[in-house]
Each structure stands twice: as structure tokens, then as C-alpha cells.
Amino acid sequence: MTLLFWTWTCLLAPTISAVLARVWAVRDACWINILGMLVSWVASVVLYIQQPNTFINFYVYTWLDVGDAFNFGFWLDALSVYMAVIITLVSLFVHIYSVSYMRGDKDINNYFFYVSLFTSAMLLLILADNLLMVFFGWELVGVFSYFLIGFWYQKSYPLEASFKAFIVNRVADIGLMIAMGLLLYQLGSLSYMDLTVSQPILLEGLVANYRWVDLISLMLLIGAMGKSAQMPLHVWLPDSMAGPTPISALIHAATMVTAGVYLIARLSFIFALSPLVCSGIVILGLLQMFLMGGLALVEFDIKRVVAFSTLSQLGLMFAACGAAGFIPAIYHLGTHAFFKSLLFLSAGAIIIASNHEQDIRYTASARYYWPIHGSLLVGCLSLSGMPPFSGFFSKDMILTTLNSQITQYWYLNFLMIMGVLMTALYSARFYFMLCWTPKRERIKTLDWQMKGPLLVLAFLSIAFGAGAYQEVFLLNNALIDTLQRLSMNDFIIESFSHPYIYMVFLGWAVSGLAYVYCPQIPSQVVERIPMIYQICRKQYGFDIFYQNYIVSAYQSISFIFAKVIDRYVIDQTILVNGSSLCLRLLSNFRVIQSGYIYEYVLGLFLAVIVLLVGLF
Amino acid sequence: MIEVTYLVLLSCVVFVIGIVGVGLNRNNLVAILMNIELMLIAVNINFIAFSNYHQNLEGHIAVFFVLAIAAAEAAIGLAIFVKLYERYHSIQADKFSSLKELA
Amino acid sequence: MLDLVFLISGVGLVLSALNVALSTHPVRSVFSLMLSFMFTAVMWLGLGAEFLALALIFIYVGAVMALFLFVVFMLNVDHLPRALPRMATLFMLGIIVSGSVYLLLEHSGWQAELRKVSLNEHTRQLGLLLYRDYWLWAEVVACILLASMVGSILLVKSRSLSQKND
CATH class of the missing domain: 1.20.5 (Single alpha-helices involved in coiled-coils or other helix-helix interfaces)
Known part of the structure; x- marks a missing residue:
């Protein structure tokens, strides 16, 4: 079996199973999808085991040959197979979990159809060997995200949320398209191979102070910011929680939103040439990490808390990319995929168990129900970066990398420390509020389709970080990275010499104090700083700003076009007055149109003769 | 040896035949349309001949577009003839004079 | 050899075009037009326009002319009397124009042989x-x-x- 075969299997197994299950469409057809995902996962593991030392570029098909050829092909290296393994694994567990979560929904076949096709699209994005194919995958995952956010289309809120996600993503996609055009214009190709080879052209331009590369990376960044929900294009992600919870776990935490990070890491050789944009990424990422952490601290909707924590973690990954720490960023992408989908799935379990109550003040307590309590605890500890959970390794690697890059900027360092503290605070708050506050009725028991994925994901959240610590340096083959390669012992010792780890302990301690022992503290703090609290509750006013200035401006412009320009300018002025003017001017020429063909033919001859005479 | 001038002359002759045909067949709109096609083909021969002479394919592009537009024109024209026949039971060009100003 | 092809197709084109213009029966006109398209396509092949020649045959002879034929059948147009007195005038004019083009070309002394083409x-x-x-x-x-x-x-x-x- 060749690598190409396994690549095709990995890519097509979800699609084929989705189509088969959709056509068959019986009640338990979803097990076909799960089988397909399993096959896909096995294929990706085979790819991982046989992964090439540097890269393999499979040429499949020439799609367009217009001077510059646009090919379809696959690009296998450490980065893409690593991503493929994580995506298929999380997707497999989400499929299994969904069997229980979506039981009884009348559109359950559509649901599995979309989820499996989403996985295929995501794999297409990962395995593509050129930016055009990436763009196809990029748009396809956007479409399936749109379908799945609006899955309960009978209600108005999911519909609006899906529209919002779609439109915000289109705004960002324009950036990606412009970047693709500029790359085509400057380097003449979109395939990774050609881009790598012709990257020196950009460097020469840079030497000649001809800064195309800044523009290109800025546009790529805008594209990545939309899909990865970076400020100020993050507004769609909290609202996307209107979809089913497993979808939030798969699409809006583990896979699709990390596509932007993947894109930046994949094109790291272009970003490396633009220090300007890279420092912008660092600042934006750290700001996002801090600000979104603040939002997670005041939110009460169980899913939106996790969504804000996702935003904050994505900010951290972006910051790492900006500081050329691509390996830590991708490493964190992997660990984050596991513990965040774990958190989402346990949140979904709580929602189911407390009868679709989503406010964390009123949900059923998970204190004495160990499957949920345990997975929440593991997820939150891992999210906050507590050793030895997986989040600790990846997050600390990012923080070490960032620390070495930004020591001279005290404000960035401060922002980072505050961000870490914030992460610990909100994850501990999430855990304590769900599991330790005195609560209502006993939780219902879950069936194995829910428990199994929770158990495995909890195991991965504990073990993946340490287990993949050595493996992750294989990414060196795919990425430009100057990461210092430490052994695990040295790494842990080193991490205790930085203040970040102590911030995690501090955060948990403060949170435990505030939410378990003295529950009056949060309300007192809120009374002290009502202004900041209100700003956070309003999510820094991004939505209000967009609604008041962009959406309504657009609407008023459309109104002007529809009601004023169309009615008065086009209809009245041009059509009515213009046509009467034409009539008056041209009525004198009517004589020419005699209606006799004979005269027309004579006219033709006359014209030919005049032409000939002119030539003589 | 064939020269470009012969082809130009040939296309001129075909074009003139087309014009004459239009003049002769005023009783039959379909025949007029066919003669117009003849004129178009004459023009196309010219294009191809000069394209060959200049070794430049842009003449072919022009012919391509002429062919496409002529096909569109034929489709629309024939549809109109069908409608006319339905209404007046004739396709004599001279009979359609309801828009004409009364002298 | 190629000259012969050009000669035959040129003469055939002129004759079939004349039949299009002169025939009083519409169906005959349609078939003559098809024939003239065929001759044109042969000529174009010789000139190196193989794609357009085939397009002409497939699209024109195959589709558009079939449409013409269909309409002619459907409309049931009989052959109609034509305006004979004008025939002479028209032909005179036509011969004048063609002749003057011929004279123009002769007069200019322009000579250009066709190029050999690969298909x-x-x-x-x-x-x-x-x-x-x-x-x-x-x-x-x-x-x-x-x-x-x-x-x-x-x-x-x-x-x-x-x-x-x-």
C-alpha cells in the first residue's frame, strides 16, 4: 500500500461513508459514518507512522492549465500528518458522542452527513499542496460550519448566528483571496513547492525596500484571523455556540478555528520575512488572550465560557506564531484540540443532564457524578496549564518561546503574565461553579456513547502532552523553527524558573477561595468595579459597534440606493426623461427606415462602392 | 500557387452573392437570414486568410466570436420568424408594416 | 495538391453560394448553404484553422442548419415569386463591385503566398x-x-x- 493510497483513504473515507449513510438513511445509519471516520483515522495513523523525513508532494491532476498551471496534489510532511491524526481522532469521538447527543432529532441523518463532509473538507485543507486547494477546503469548512451552526433552523437565533458566522468569514476570505492574487502576481504560482523555491524573490524585493511581502503576509493574516476568530473578527465565534454542542467541540474548538494557525505555520517562510506583521501578530494575540479571558470570567452561559476560552487560547497560538514559535503553536493546537473538545463534550453532557439548561448558575451539579466531574477537572486543569497535564507542556513551551522574544518589552510581558493568570482564573471558576457550588437535583446518568469519548479524551488530555513531547520535534522537518530542543527534564526545570507556572497556582487558589469558600467575593468585586464589569458583559462593544456603524451604515446605503437612486435617478430621470429625449432627437431619422429590403441592399452596395473609391 | 489575394477575391464574391441574395429573396425572411450567414462566412474567410498570412491566431479568435454570435442571431431570428408566421401566416418581409408611418 | 483542393473548394463555394441566392425553393437553399459551409471548412483546414473548420461543421452544419431546415419545414413556405426586374440591376452592381475589387488587387501589385501550416x-x-x-x-x-x-x-x-x- 503506497502513501498515496492511504492519503486518498484518509481524505475520502468520511465522504464516501457520509454519502452512503445519507442515501441509506435509516435510523442507525450514523454507524456507517463512524466506521468511515475510523478508517480515515487508521489511514492517518499509517501516514503518521510512515511519514517522510522532509516532505512528499503527490501530483494528482492538472485542473487548469492557463500558462500557470493549477494542479491538484497532496503535500505530506510532519505538519500535515500531525494535523490529520488530530482532526480524524477528535472527529471520530465527536461522531460517537453525537449518536447519543443527537438521538431523537429528526434531521439526525443530515447532521452526520454534514459532520463527515466537514471532516473531509478539513482534511482537504490540511493535505492540499497548493493555496488554491487550501482555499477550496477553507470555503468548504466555512459552508459546513454555516450549515451546522444553523442546524436548528426552525429557531431564529441559530439562523442569525449562522448568517453572522458566514458573513464575517467572507470578509476575512477577501484577505486570503487578495493574498493569493498577490502571491500569484509576485511569485507566479500557488503551490507550496514553487513558493518555497521562489521565496528568495520576496527576499530580494525586501532588500530593495520593495515591501510586497508585508502586504502579502498582512492579507494572509486577515484571512487567518477570520477563520481563527481573532480580534476584531472574532464576533462570530461566541454566537456560533447556537449550534449543537458536539459541533462546537469539533468545528469551533478543535479543528476549523485552528485552520488559521495552520495556514500561518504552513506559510511560515513568508511570514518570517515580515517582522512588522509578525510583531503585530504577537501584540494582537496577547491582547486577545488577555481580553477574551476577561470575558470568560464574567460569562454565565456554559458554552460561551468555553467559547471565550477558545478565543483566548487561539490568541496564544497566534502570538506564538508571531514570535516564530511555530512548533509550540502547533503543539498547543494538538493539546488544545483534545482538552477543549473534552470540555465542550462535558459541557454538552451537563446540558443534556440538566434538561437543556445552559446557565452555569442553574445547571445540575456534577459533583458526585464522576464521568463528568473527572473530565471537567482534567479539562480545566489542562486548559490552565497545570503540570503534568498536556496543556502544561504546550503552553509552557509557547510561553518560554515568547519570553525569550519579548523580554525587552515589559508591557507585553505583563500582558502575558496577566493572560496566564486570567486563563487559570476562568478555568478554575468554570470547574468550581459547575462542580463545587451547592446545587439542585441529581444528574442523570449517561450512556456509553457519551462516556466513552469523554474517557478517551480525558486520557489524551492527561497523556498527550508528555507523550508527544519528543514526537513534536519532528515538526522541525516542516517548519522554520529555531526552537531550542530540551529534554523533558530540562524543560520542566526551566519552566519553573519562569513566573508563569506560579500564576497558574495563584489563579486556582484565588478562584477556589472566591467560588468555594467565600462565595460573596465575586459579587463584591463586581460592585467595586461596575464599569469594567459592564464593559465585559457587553463584550467590549464589538457587536454594538458593528451593529451601529457597519451594519446600519450598509443598510442605510442600500436604502438610499433602493428608494432614492433607483426610483428618482434611474426610473424618473434616465428612463422617463431620457427616453422622451431620444424620441424627440431621433424621430427625424425615421425616413431612413423605409422598410424596403431593396433599398437596404442598394445602401449596402453604395457603402461598398464608397469604400472602394476611397481605396483607389 | 494560391495567394492571399485569391482568397480575398473569393470572399468578396461570396459576400456580393450574399447581398444579391438578400435583395432577391425579399419574399422569404428565412432566405434572407441564410444569405446573411453567407455574408458572414465570407468575412470569416477573410479573417482566416489574413490570420494565415500574418501567422497570428487572433484572427481565429475573431472568427470564433463571429460564429458564436451568428449562432445566437440565427436562434433568435428563427424564433421570431416562427412567431411572425403564427400571427400573419406569412414570412414576407414587405408585409410587416404595422409600425410604418402612414405616408 | 493543396492548390487543387483550394481550387475545387473555392469553385464549389461560389457555385453553392449562387444556388443559395438564386434557388426559389427554400429547402434547396438550406442544403446549398450546408454545402457551402462544407467547402468553407475544407478551405479552412487548408489554411490551418482546423478547430474552427470542425466547429463550423459540427455547430453550423450540424446544429444551426438543422434548425433552419426545421423552421422551413414547420413554416411550410412555398417557393415565392421573386422580383425579376431587379435581378439584372443587382447582378450588374455585384459584378461591378467584384470587378473593382479584382482591379484594386491587381493594381496594388501585392503578392503574398499562403504559408504552409502544421495541423x-x-x-x-x-x-x-x-x-x-x-x-x-x-x-x-x-x-x-x-x-x-x-x-x-x-x-x-x-x-x-x-x-x-x-
Whole structure:
């Protein structure tokens, strides 16, 4: 079996199973999808085991040959197979979990159809060997995200949320398209191979102070910011929680939103040439990490808390990319995929168990129900970066990398420390509020389709970080990275010499104090700083700003076009007055149109003769 | 040896035949349309001949577009003839004079 | 050999074109027009326009002329009397014009022999040219074709609609 075969299997197994299950469409057809995902996962593991030392570029098909050829092909290296393994694994567990979560929904076949096709699209994005194919995958995952956010289309809120996600993503996609055009214009190709080879052209331009590369990376960044929900294009992600919870776990935490990070890491050789944009990424990422952490601290909707924590973690990954720490960023992408989908799935379990109550003040307590309590605890500890959970390794690697890059900027360092503290605070708050506050009725028991994925994901959240610590340096083959390669012992010792780890302990301690022992503290703090609290509750006013200035401006412009320009300018002025003017001017020429063909033919001859005479 | 001038002359002759045909067949709109096609083909021969002479394919592009537009024109024209026949039971060009100003 | 082909197809083209113009029977005109397209296609092949020659045969002879034939059959037009007195005038004018073109060409003394062509690369180059330099016009023509398709369908279909309304 060749690598190409396994690549095709990995890519097509979800699609084929989705189509088969959709056509068959019986009640338990979803097990076909799960089988397909399993096959896909096995294929990706085979790819991982046989992964090439540097890269393999499979040429499949020439799609367009217009001077510059646009090919379809696959690009296998450490980065893409690593991503493929994580995506298929999380997707497999989400499929299994969904069997229980979506039981009884009348559109359950559509649901599995979309989820499996989403996985295929995501794999297409990962395995593509050129930016055009990436763009196809990029748009396809956007479409399936749109379908799945609006899955309960009978209600108005999911519909609006899906529209919002779609439109915000289109705004960002324009950036990606412009970047693709500029790359085509400057380097003449979109395939990774050609881009790598012709990257020196950009460097020469840079030497000649001809800064195309800044523009290109800025546009790529805008594209990545939309899909990865970076400020100020993050507004769609909290609202996307209107979809089913497993979808939030798969699409809006583990896979699709990390596509932007993947894109930046994949094109790291272009970003490396633009220090300007890279420092912008660092600042934006750290700001996002801090600000979104603040939002997670005041939110009460169980899913939106996790969504804000996702935003904050994505900010951290972006910051790492900006500081050329691509390996830590991708490493964190992997660990984050596991513990965040774990958190989402346990949140979904709580929602189911407390009868679709989503406010964390009123949900059923998970204190004495160990499957949920345990997975929440593991997820939150891992999210906050507590050793030895997986989040600790990846997050600390990012923080070490960032620390070495930004020591001279005290404000960035401060922002980072505050961000870490914030992460610990909100994850501990999430855990304590769900599991330790005195609560209502006993939780219902879950069936194995829910428990199994929770158990495995909890195991991965504990073990993946340490287990993949050595493996992750294989990414060196795919990425430009100057990461210092430490052994695990040295790494842990080193991490205790930085203040970040102590911030995690501090955060948990403060949170435990505030939410378990003295529950009056949060309300007192809120009374002290009502202004900041209100700003956070309003999510820094991004939505209000967009609604008041962009959406309504657009609407008023459309109104002007529809009601004023169309009615008065086009209809009245041009059509009515213009046509009467034409009539008056041209009525004198009517004589020419005699209606006799004979005269027309004579006219033709006359014209030919005049032409000939002119030539003589 | 064939020269470009012969082809130009040939296309001129075909074009003139087309014009004459239009003049002769005023009783039959379909025949007029066919003669117009003849004129178009004459023009196309010219294009191809000069394209060959200049070794430049842009003449072919022009012919391509002429062919496409002529096909569109034929489709629309024939549809109109069908409608006319339905209404007046004739396709004599001279009979359609309801828009004409009364002298 | 090629000269012979050009000669035969040229003469055939002129004769069949004359039949298109002069025949009083519409069906004969249609078949003559088909024949003249065939001769033209042969000539174009000799000139190195193999793609257009085949397009002419497939699209024109195959589709458009079939449409003509169909309409002629459907409309049931008899052969109609033509305006004989004008025939002489028209032919005189035609001969004058053709003759003067001939004189013009002779007079100018311009001589240019046709080039030898190879029949393998033109289609590809034509495609590249069409979709790289003239793509916008290709799109425009596509729109026109679409519009004409919709237009002719609507024109013919509206009969049944109006009949229903009656």
C-alpha cells in the first residue's frame, strides 16, 4: 500500500461513508459514518507512522492549465500528518458522542452527513499542496460550519448566528483571496513547492525596500484571523455556540478555528520575512488572550465560557506564531484540540443532564457524578496549564518561546503574565461553579456513547502532552523553527524558573477561595468595579459597534440606493426623461427606415462602392 | 500557387452573392437570414486568410466570436420568424408594416 | 495538391453560394448553404484553422442548419415569386463591385503566398489565447448565447401560454 493510497483513504473515507449513510438513511445509519471516520483515522495513523523525513508532494491532476498551471496534489510532511491524526481522532469521538447527543432529532441523518463532509473538507485543507486547494477546503469548512451552526433552523437565533458566522468569514476570505492574487502576481504560482523555491524573490524585493511581502503576509493574516476568530473578527465565534454542542467541540474548538494557525505555520517562510506583521501578530494575540479571558470570567452561559476560552487560547497560538514559535503553536493546537473538545463534550453532557439548561448558575451539579466531574477537572486543569497535564507542556513551551522574544518589552510581558493568570482564573471558576457550588437535583446518568469519548479524551488530555513531547520535534522537518530542543527534564526545570507556572497556582487558589469558600467575593468585586464589569458583559462593544456603524451604515446605503437612486435617478430621470429625449432627437431619422429590403441592399452596395473609391 | 489575394477575391464574391441574395429573396425572411450567414462566412474567410498570412491566431479568435454570435442571431431570428408566421401566416418581409408611418 | 483542393473548394463555394441566392425553393437553399459551409471548412483546414473548420461543421452544419431546415419545414413556405426586374440591376452592381475589387488587387501589385501550416498546435494555442487574453470576451459571448437561448425559448413558448390564457 503506497502513501498515496492511504492519503486518498484518509481524505475520502468520511465522504464516501457520509454519502452512503445519507442515501441509506435509516435510523442507525450514523454507524456507517463512524466506521468511515475510523478508517480515515487508521489511514492517518499509517501516514503518521510512515511519514517522510522532509516532505512528499503527490501530483494528482492538472485542473487548469492557463500558462500557470493549477494542479491538484497532496503535500505530506510532519505538519500535515500531525494535523490529520488530530482532526480524524477528535472527529471520530465527536461522531460517537453525537449518536447519543443527537438521538431523537429528526434531521439526525443530515447532521452526520454534514459532520463527515466537514471532516473531509478539513482534511482537504490540511493535505492540499497548493493555496488554491487550501482555499477550496477553507470555503468548504466555512459552508459546513454555516450549515451546522444553523442546524436548528426552525429557531431564529441559530439562523442569525449562522448568517453572522458566514458573513464575517467572507470578509476575512477577501484577505486570503487578495493574498493569493498577490502571491500569484509576485511569485507566479500557488503551490507550496514553487513558493518555497521562489521565496528568495520576496527576499530580494525586501532588500530593495520593495515591501510586497508585508502586504502579502498582512492579507494572509486577515484571512487567518477570520477563520481563527481573532480580534476584531472574532464576533462570530461566541454566537456560533447556537449550534449543537458536539459541533462546537469539533468545528469551533478543535479543528476549523485552528485552520488559521495552520495556514500561518504552513506559510511560515513568508511570514518570517515580515517582522512588522509578525510583531503585530504577537501584540494582537496577547491582547486577545488577555481580553477574551476577561470575558470568560464574567460569562454565565456554559458554552460561551468555553467559547471565550477558545478565543483566548487561539490568541496564544497566534502570538506564538508571531514570535516564530511555530512548533509550540502547533503543539498547543494538538493539546488544545483534545482538552477543549473534552470540555465542550462535558459541557454538552451537563446540558443534556440538566434538561437543556445552559446557565452555569442553574445547571445540575456534577459533583458526585464522576464521568463528568473527572473530565471537567482534567479539562480545566489542562486548559490552565497545570503540570503534568498536556496543556502544561504546550503552553509552557509557547510561553518560554515568547519570553525569550519579548523580554525587552515589559508591557507585553505583563500582558502575558496577566493572560496566564486570567486563563487559570476562568478555568478554575468554570470547574468550581459547575462542580463545587451547592446545587439542585441529581444528574442523570449517561450512556456509553457519551462516556466513552469523554474517557478517551480525558486520557489524551492527561497523556498527550508528555507523550508527544519528543514526537513534536519532528515538526522541525516542516517548519522554520529555531526552537531550542530540551529534554523533558530540562524543560520542566526551566519552566519553573519562569513566573508563569506560579500564576497558574495563584489563579486556582484565588478562584477556589472566591467560588468555594467565600462565595460573596465575586459579587463584591463586581460592585467595586461596575464599569469594567459592564464593559465585559457587553463584550467590549464589538457587536454594538458593528451593529451601529457597519451594519446600519450598509443598510442605510442600500436604502438610499433602493428608494432614492433607483426610483428618482434611474426610473424618473434616465428612463422617463431620457427616453422622451431620444424620441424627440431621433424621430427625424425615421425616413431612413423605409422598410424596403431593396433599398437596404442598394445602401449596402453604395457603402461598398464608397469604400472602394476611397481605396483607389 | 494560391495567394492571399485569391482568397480575398473569393470572399468578396461570396459576400456580393450574399447581398444579391438578400435583395432577391425579399419574399422569404428565412432566405434572407441564410444569405446573411453567407455574408458572414465570407468575412470569416477573410479573417482566416489574413490570420494565415500574418501567422497570428487572433484572427481565429475573431472568427470564433463571429460564429458564436451568428449562432445566437440565427436562434433568435428563427424564433421570431416562427412567431411572425403564427400571427400573419406569412414570412414576407414587405408585409410587416404595422409600425410604418402612414405616408 | 493543396492548390487543387483550394481550387475545387473555392469553385464549389461560389457555385453553392449562387444556388443559395438564386434557388426559389427554400429547402434547396438550406442544403446549398450546408454545402457551402462544407467547402468553407475544407478551405479552412487548408489554411490551418482546423478547430474552427470542425466547429463550423459540427455547430453550423450540424446544429444551426438543422434548425433552419426545421423552421422551413414547420413554416411550410412555398417557393415565392421573386422580383425579376431587379435581378439584372443587382447582378450588374455585384459584378461591378467584384470587378473593382479584382482591379484594386491587381493594381496594388501585392503578392503574398499562403504559408504552409502544421495541423497540431493551433487548437491548444487558440485555447490559451481565448482563455488567457480574451477571457472577458469569451464570457461576454457566453452571456449572449445564454440570453439568446432564453430569448428564443421564451419567444416560442409564450405561444402556448397565450393560448392557455385564451
